[in-house]
Amino acid sequence: MNIINLYEKSENLFFVGGIVRDELLGKKSPDIDLTFVGDAIEFARSLDFGEITQINEEFGSVHLKIDNKTIDITSTRTETYPKKGQLPVVDKIACPLKDDVQRRDFTVNAIAKNCKSGEIVDYVGGIDDLKNKTLRVLHDKSFIDDPTRIIRGLKFAVRFGFELDEHTKKLQDEYLQNVNYEMSFKRLKDELTDAFKLNKQEVLHKFIEQNLYKLLSADQRSAKEVQVQPLVDKYKNEIKNVWICYLGSFDLSNLSLTKTETKVIDDYKKLLSADLSSDFKVYKAFEKVEIESLILLAQTKKEIVEKYLDKLRKIKLQISGEDLIKLGYKPSRKFAQALDAVLQAVIENPTLNHAQQLDMVEKIM
Ligand code: ATP
Ligand code: MG
Numbered sequence: 001m002n003i004i005n006l007y008e009k010s011e012n013l014f015f016v017g018g019i020v021r022d023e024l025l026g027k028k029s030p031d032i033d034l035t036f037v038g039d040a041i042e043f044a045r046s047l048d049f050g051e052i053t054q055i056n057e058e059f060g061s062v063h064l065k066i067d068n069k070t071i072d073i074t075s076t077r078t079e080t081y082p083k084k085g086q087l088p089v090v091d092k093i094a095c096p097l098k099d100d101v102q103r104r105d106f107t108v109n110a111i112a113k114n115c116k117s118g119e120i121v122d123y124v125g126g127i128d129d130l131k132n133k134t135l136r137v138l139h140d141k142s143f144i145d146d147p148t149r150i151i152r153g154l155k156f157a158v159r160f161g162f163e164l165d166e167h168t169k170k171l172q173d174e175y176l177q178n179v180n181y182e183m184s185f186k187r188l189k190d191e192l193t194d195a196f197k198l199n200k201q202e203v204l205h206k207f208i209e210q211n212l213y214k215l216l217s218a219d220q221r222s223a224k225e226v227q228v229q230p231l232v233d234k235y236k237n238e239i240k241n242v243w244i245c246y247l248g249s250f251d252l253s254n255l256s257l258t259k260t261e262t263k264v265i266d267d268y269k270k271l272l273s274a275d276l277s278s279d280f281k282v283y284k285a286f287e288k289v290e291i292e293s294l295i296l297l298a299q300t301k302k303e304i305v306e307k308y309l310d311k312l313r314k315i316k317l318q319i320s321g322e323d324l325i326k327l328g329y330k331p332s333r334k335f336a337q338a339l340d341a342v343l344q345a346v347i348e349n350p351t352l353n354h355a356q357q358l359d360m361v362e363k364i365m
Contacts, residue, residue: 002067003032007115009047012037013073014097014112014121021108024130025160032071035112038094040075060093076100081145085183088145098123105149106156107136129165136165143175147183147215150175151191154212158195158202176214181254188215189255196243199236201229204246217251226299235309238291248296260290267293276304280344283312317343318354319361327358329365338364 007013014035015023022029036043044052044062053070054063060075076095079088088103101110101123111126113119120127129136135153137143143150150172156162164172195203207213208225228246232239239245244264252265267289274285286294286308298305319342321335329335342361346352352360 003069003071005049006047006064006066006071009116010036010043011114011116012043013115015115016097016101016112017104017109020111020113020120021126021130023113024111024127034071034073034115035076035097035100036073037076037097037100040073044073059090077103079103083182084144085147085180087184087187097121102138104138105142105146105152107138108134108156108162110138133160133162134165135162135168137168137171140171143171144180146187147175147179148187148191150212150215151188151195154203154206154210155191155195155198157206158198158200172210176211179214179218181218183215185254186256192247192255193243196246199229199232199242201227204228207246213250216247217254220251223250228295228299231295231298235291235295239295240290241292244292245295248292249299264290264292264296268296271297272300276301279307279312279347282308283315283343283347284340287313312347315347315350317346317357319357323358324361324365327362327365334365 014037015033016035017033018031019029019033040060041055041057041062044050044064047064050064050066052062053065056062060077062073064071064073075093076097076099077093078091078095078099080091081088092099097112101112104110107124107126107129109126110122110124111130112121114121124138125136135156137149153164153168153172157164205225208223211222213220213223232242232245236242241261241264244261248265248268257265271285271289271293274281276282276285282304286305291309294305294309317339319339321331321339324335324338325331338361341364342357345360346357
């Protein structure tokens with residue numbers, strides 16, 4: 001059995017969301033978004049193939065494993081936001097498709113396609129908006145219900161070269177004048193991470209130009225745009241958290257950062273006031289920090305950072321404490337000092353060879 005068999009099983013199964021949008025744009029979609037008009041869990045149970053691996057009664061959704069692939073099928077549903085900006089609660093499961101699409105973020109993400117017949121169902125003018133490259137919310141309270149949609153809009157705008165429709169832009173501006181900081185910052189962080197993963201300078205440009213940084217915290221001040229993308233491009237194989245290279249100098253105190261992300265920010269802040277007056281001091285200050293901290297520091301100290309990344313960090317001491325032990329010295333604190341002194345000399349003169357370095361360390365000892 002394969003997924004095609006699933007599509008033929010019912011007239012009530014639809015692709016909705018990113019997958020339909022991407023297909024109409026002629027792009028490959030990363031995941032399959034399936035919606036069943038009715039009860040998806042019941043539908044999955046009625047199948048004589050596929051294995052149900054997860055059930056979420058509250059949202060009426062089910063994970064179905066077919067051919068070793070897991071597919072997520074949700075029931076059509078309506079939602080309300082009793083606490084604005086927080087997770088919605090399900091109002092009604094198994095509602096008509098026309099009502100389901102109203103809970104979605106933008107019209108271009110609310111187009112459905114029947115899995116069996118291939119018929120496109122567009123209740124909200126999504127196809128026209130796709131043609132006109134326009135992002136339009138489905139109702140005026142959309143950003144109040146879920147402000148993370150603002151960042152989703154940013155992501156889709158840059159990914160596809162779309163613009164916010166005029167009224168949607170006005171609603172966004174109004175929301176940003178009056179942000180509700182009781183929002184779910186976890187969802188905001190997820191969307192931000194995703195948007196900045198695109199590694200496009202344009203994301204940062206719009207983030208600043210459209211005042212989207214106001215979503216981060218109440219006392220967030222505007223920022224001057226700096227070029228981040230060229231450096232991220234250059235060192236992208238080493239960077240684990242692209243988003244933080246773009247946003248690390250903003251106030252991120254509302255986001256729950258991982259241990260590594262916290263270290264990146266703390267190290268960056270320490271480096272801002274560190275003594276970087278010699279290559280050796282730069283070397284010692286930079287060698288233990290993540291590259292993300294250095295990319296952030298490059299906003300104000302680009303030359304020093306680039307010199308370190310391109311040249312200094314490649315300089316390595318050819319001798320170690322073991323050489324000193326072989327020479328008959330007992331391990332002591334002086335070891336580190338002596339090795340550092342040689343390192344300093346090597347940084348100033350990288351042509352010093354192993355024998356010269358050994359000679360030097362012996363003299364110091
Ligand atoms: P991507 O290609 O990034 O996966 P997508 O549009 O498929 O884009 P998903 O996060 O996979 O995005 O969500 C699937 C669908 O669920 C969306 O197309 C949209 O219809 C709906 N959706 C997702 N997040 C929201 C949200 N915050 N508010 C309203 N609808 C949403
Ligand atoms: Mg998707």
